[in-house]
Amino acid sequence: MTTVALKPATMAQALTRALRDAMAEDPTVHVMGEDVGTLGGVFRVTDGLAKEFGEDRCTDTPLAEAGILGTAVGMAMYGLRPVVEMQFDAFAYPAFEQLISHVSRMRNRTRGAMPLPITIRVPYGGGIGGVEHHSDSSEAYYMATPGLHVVTPATVADAYGLLRASIASDDPVVFLEPKRLYWSKDTWNPDEPSPVEPIGRAVVRRPGRSATLITYGPSLPVCLESAEAARAEGWDLEVVDLRSLVPFDDETVCASVRRTGRALVVHESGGYGGPGGEIAARVTERCFHHLEAPVLRVAGFDIPYPPPMLERHHLPGVDRILDAVGRLQWEADN
Amino acid sequence: MTVMEQRGAYRPTPPPAWQPRTDPAPLLPDAAPYRVLGTEAAAQADPALLRRLYAELVRGRRYNAQATALTKQGRLAVYPSTTGQEACEVAAALVLQEQDWLFPSYRDTLAAVARGLDPVQALTLLRGDWHTGYDPREHRIAPLSTPLATQLPHAVGLAHAARLKGDDVVALALVGDGGTSEGDFHEALNFAAVWQAPVVFLVQNNGFAISVPLAKQTAAPSLAHKAVGYGMPGRLVDGNDAAAVHEVLADAVRHAREGGGPTLVEAITYRIEAHTNADDATRYRGDAEVEAWRAHDPIALLEHELTERGLIDEAGIKAARDAAETMAAELRAHMNQDPVLDPMDLFADVYAEPTPQLREQREQLAAELAAEREGTH
Numbered sequence: 001m002t003t004v005a006l007k008p009a010t011m012a013q014a015l016t017r018a019l020r021d022a023m024a025e026d027p028t029v030h031v032m033g034e035d036v037g038t039l040g041g042v043f044r045v046t047d048g049l050a051k052e053f054g055e056d057r058c059t060d061t062p063l064a065e066a067g068i069l070g071t072a073v074g075m076a077m078y079g080l081r082p083v084v085e086m087q088f089d090a091f092a093y094p095a096f097e098q099l100i101s102h103v104s105r106m107r108n109r110t111r112g113a114m115p116l117p118i119t120i121r122v123p124y125g126g127g128i129g130g131v132e133h134h135s136d137s138s139e140a141y142y143m144a145t146p147g148l149h150v151v152t153p154a155t156v157a158d159a160y161g162l163l164r165a166s167i168a169s170d171d172p173v174v175f176l177e178p179k180r181l182y183w184s185k186d187t188w189n190p191d192e193p194s195p196v197e198p199i200g201r202a203v204v205r206r207p208g209r210s211a212t213l214i215t216y217g218p219s220l221p222v223c224l225e226s227a228e229a230a231r232a233e234g235w236d237l238e239v240v241d242l243r244s245l246v247p248f249d250d251e252t253v254c255a256s257v258r259r260t261g262r263a264l265v266v267h268e269s270g271g272y273g274g275p276g277g278e279i280a281a282r283v284t285e286r287c288f289h290h291l292e293a294p295v296l297r298v299a300g301f302d303i304p305y306p307p308p309m310l311e312r313h314h315l316p317g318v319d320r321i322l323d324a325v326g327r328l329q330w331e332a333d334n
Numbered sequence: 335m336t337v338m339e340q341r342g343a344y345r346p347t348p349p350p351a352w353q354p355r356t357d358p359a360p361l362l363p364d365a366a367p368y369r370v371l372g373t374e375a376a377a378q379a380d381p382a383l384l385r386r387l388y389a390e391l392v393r394g395r396r397y398n399a400q401a402t403a404l405t406k407q408g409r410l411a412v413y414p415s416t417t418g419q420e421a422c423e424v425a426a427a428l429v430l431q432e433q434d435w436l437f438p439s440y441r442d443t444l445a446a447v448a449r450g451l452d453p454v455q456a457l458t459l460l461r462g463d464w465h466t467g468y469d470p471r472e473h474r475i476a477p478l479s480t481p482l483a484t485q486l487p488h489a490v491g492l493a494h495a496a497r498l499k500g501d502d503v504v505a506l507a508l509v510g511d512g513g514t515s516e517g518d519f520h521e522a523l524n525f526a527a528v529w530q531a532p533v534v535f536l537v538q539n540n541g542f543a544i545s546v547p548l549a550k551q552t553a554a555p556s557l558a559h560k561a562v563g564y565g566m567p568g569r570l571v572d573g574n575d576a577a578a579v580h581e582v583l584a585d586a587v588r589h590a591r592e593g594g595g596p597t598l599v600e601a602i603t604y605r606i607e608a609h610t611n612a613d614d615a616t617r618y619r620g621d622a623e624v625e626a627w628r629a630h631d632p633i634a635l636l637e638h639e640l641t642e643r644g645l646i647d648e649a650g651i652k653a654a655r656d657a658a659e660t661m662a663a664e665l666r667a668h669m670n671q672d673p674v675l676d677p678m679d680l681f682a683d684v685y686a687e688p689t690p691q692l693r694e695q696r697e698q699l700a701a702e703l704a705a706e707r708e709g710t711h
Contacts, residue, residue, distance in 0.1 A: 056498055062528055067487050067521030074491020077476070078499070082491075094517070101481045102488070109465035109477055112683035147684055170686045200689065247689035 009188040011159045011181050015045045015121075017190060018163035019083065023053050029167060030075060032059040033068055033085030033121075042087055043123060043182055065095035069120065073102055076116040083167055088179075089124040090133035096141070103172045104147030119166045120174050124152075125218040125268050127180035127315055129308040136305050137269030139217075142174040143245050143278070149199055150245040152176040154220035156186035158243060164196040173199065178218035202249035204256060208238035211262035211328050214253055214279055216242040219266045219316060226321040235325055245275060253279070254286045261292040262328045266316050271299030293328045363558035363570040367602045370577035371639045379577045381645045387424060387576040388640055389654045391633045394420035394444050396658035397453065398607075400665050401443070401460075405611040409669045411462045414441040418606035421576035421632035422538045424448045426506055429583040437476040437489040437507040441538075445508060446475050453661065454668045463673040483513040486522030486535065493526075493533040493590075504590045505533045506583070512543025514557050523598065527564040532590035534583065535598045538573060540605035545618040561598035573601030574632040577639075604630075677703060 023029045031049055033041070037060035040047030049058035061068050065086055072082035086092035092099075099120070107115040126135030142150045151166055151173055153159040159177075166173035205220065206227050213223040220241050227237040240256050242249065257263045263283050265276035276297035283295050298316045306314045370376050398417040404410045416423050427448035430436060438445050443456045451473050458467025459478050466477040476492075479485035489507035496503035513519055514537055526533050537557050541548060554560055561568030567589075571582040579601055586597035604627035608615035615624075640646035681688055681696040688696065 062521075062524055064521040064524065066518055067525045070484065070487025070518060070521065071491030071494060071525050074488035074493070074505075075495040076491075077470070077488060078492045078495035078503075080495050080498075097481060097484060097518070098487070101484055102479075105465075106477070107685070108683045110470055110683075111464060111466070111679075113466075113469040113471060114477075115686060149685070247691060250690060 007187065007190065008185045009156050009190060010183050010185050011153070011156050011177075012043055012045050012183065013190075014156045014160040014188060015163055015177065016047055016049075018160045018167070019046060019049060020052065022083075022164060022167045023049065023057060026081065026167075027057075028079060029081045029083060030057055030059065031083045031085070032061050032072060034061060034063050034087055036060060036085050041085060043179065045121070045177075045182075046085065065092055066098050069095040069098040069103065069118075072118050073098060073106070073116060076118050077106075077114060081117045081119075081167060083119040083121060086120060086122045088130070088134045089122055089136040089138050092120075092122050092138065095120075099142075099148070099172075099174075100145050104145045107171065108147060115170045116172050117167075117170050118172045119163070119169075120172065121163075121177060122174060123177045123179040123182075125176075125178050125180060126305060126308075126311050127218060127268075129311075131308060132305070135308075135311065137267070137300065139176055139245055139267075140269055140274050142176075143275060147172065148246060149173040150176065151199055151243065152178060152217035152245065153243065154178065154181065154217050154241050156184070156188045158241075160188075161196050162199065162243060165199050168196065169199060176217060180218050181221070184221070200244045200247040200249060202240050202242045202244070202252040204238060204252070205241045206237070206239040208236040209260060210234075210236045210238075211264060211325060212238045212240055212253075212256040212260045213264050213266055213321070214240050214242065214256075214283075215266040216245065218268055222316060222318060223266050223321065226318045226325070229318055230322060230325055233322070233326075235329075237325065248279075248282065250282060250286060253283060257283050257287045258290040261290055263287075263291070263295045264298060264321070264324050264328060265295065266298045266321055268300045268315055270302040271297050272302045274299050296324050296328060298324045361562045361565070361567050363556060363561070363568040363600070367570045367572040368578050368582055369572045369575050370581060371575045371635045376577065376639055376643075379581075381643075383580065384577060384636065384640060384645060385650070386428065387421075387580060388633075388636050388646065389657065390424040390428065390448050391420045391576060391636060392654040393658040393661055394424055394448060395633055396655075396662045397444055397447060397665070400662040401457065402607065402611070404457075404666075404669055410457060410460045412610045412612065413443075413460055414610045415605070415607035416441060416444050418627060418631070419538055419540055419573065419603045420444065421579050421636075422508075422536065422573045422601045422603055425576055425579035425583055426508060426536055429580055429587055430504070430506055433474065433501070433503050434587070435474045435476065435489065435492055435503065435505045437485045437492075437505060438478050439482070439485065439508050439510060439513065440478050440480045441510065442508045443478065446473075446478070449473065449475060451475055453665045457669070458673075461669070461673065463675055464679075483509050483516035483518040483522070485509075486513075486518055487525060489533050489535075490522050490526045490529070490531050490596075493531040494529050497532055502591065503532065504587050505531075506536060506587065507533060508536050508538065510543065511537060511539040511541070511548055511551055511557060512546065513537075514560065515543075515551055523560070523564045523566065523596070526596040527566045530593070530595035532593070533596045534586040534590055535596065536583065537598070537600045538603055539600055540573075540603050542605060542609070542618070544609045544613060545615075547618070556600055558598060558600035564598075566596045566598055569597060569599045571599060571601050573603030574630050574635060576632055576636050603632075
């Protein structure tokens, strides 16, 4: 038996590998977007693809997000599998009409005759010191649109596996890439990439007994760090990584909350009308009699994303999470 | 060394990267809309084509009248009429080969019907039983698009994909004058020209975007002029002259098929009816204007040409009208049957596989329907 050496790899490298493998296996996979060709993308996620597969398969488009997604719709109608890149979260907004009026509902409005297998890669979230319009967490908009899958990896292995699954999906997938984790490293075997499993399954990243932290994407490392820090105060926190916001894995989440009796949702995007409200409601509806405290949320403030020199005050950090964990205890005691 | 220090030696030069484009083919449209009927060019037109166009125009007019009547009977939720614009609709359909694709807007049911789509299937969106009542791939007709101009980039992407695959496919996309103000119009034309996609854009300039006249829509000399800025030819045509619209579109389609890239065609026409049955056109235009356009009717223009040249007689005209009546009667009969709808279809095609959340909701609806059937609800 040969042992395969696990090498350190970044999330960006795993995403590149996923795109390359998908393109090599399936000639209908086309990558397109602003700067994805010669430059390899501003985050270098598409690095080398144009050289390896040609500019027809990895295409630098005009700078126009509605046009990028709108032409991808036509390409998908003709049998291709476009993977489009929206360079930054807030740059995707011009494409919203195409996304909401056509991409998300084409299967439905044609009674299944015309599914659109489009993957929309959106680097999202803050924490990288980006200036205005480069740090939005836009997942709530996507989650609120029926017909879209919404997926977000938090680990190097998931970046590969979930992107492969998204490209293989016969439905449109909004693939949210936590850009502050692009350079996070993990040991990963590029010769035997992680398995491609169906979209829609959450995983327990850290088992615990005292409370469940429900999170995803950029907030996962913060939650894991919080869980370690909480040990000193006698808390044994379980951390659930959702990985998929649509579909939502009620089963894994509720199984965890029923075990721990307390739940805290953590995400960067604003709390009001944000994913945490939906998640808290679902957990409450399903686990009410197991709960020993109200489901709490630690989210970004309900403000436009702040300038980079102030973003640390906005982003959920370990202290804010531990404070909320403390409130879970207080609520349980009273 | 700064510019100030090299005084005397410094010579202003043009921007280094800038090169003027010197295209051999002129991109600007003609000053006046191209016409065939009533001109010497008509002698060159194929009589069989003219007769076919005539039969389709008569059928199209009857279709518009029947569909409008169905709104009054409550059989259609709404119908945006193309009465007066039939030449554009019919020419758009007839100019395409079987493998080509049509990308209609919500007003273009007639183009879909003229392409061969079953009239009842074409009207499901407007009847309200399902959004798209046909398989777009089977007929190569994209779903009727209600958001304005958003179907244009789809046409570009499809044409581009077909060319990448080496297929002989042209996409023809229809849009109104109001739609040319939308961002998607601009982005679609830009992508099409950059990619040299085999796509043709037909703007049916019918004078109004609901109530807003063209003068408040654009300051361009014509909508066809917009082509120049994208680097594609713009053509201006009399949209009520079926022979002219067909010829100009046929040229543009041929150009695209031969690898020449996209063309923007503006057809000058007029919407005789209101925007839809929900609109009151008397609030924004006068009878005199409508009457002037009635005098430039597409059917009358073609009928006159055919009669003058002895290409059609009374019997031929009657045959066209009878065929149209038969179509109208069949459409009426079909539309007077209540469609059978299954509420469970609501969940059928949201995703390839329903999410757990949708499975739960499907069960909820099934229980509600069962309760209704048992009268316990």
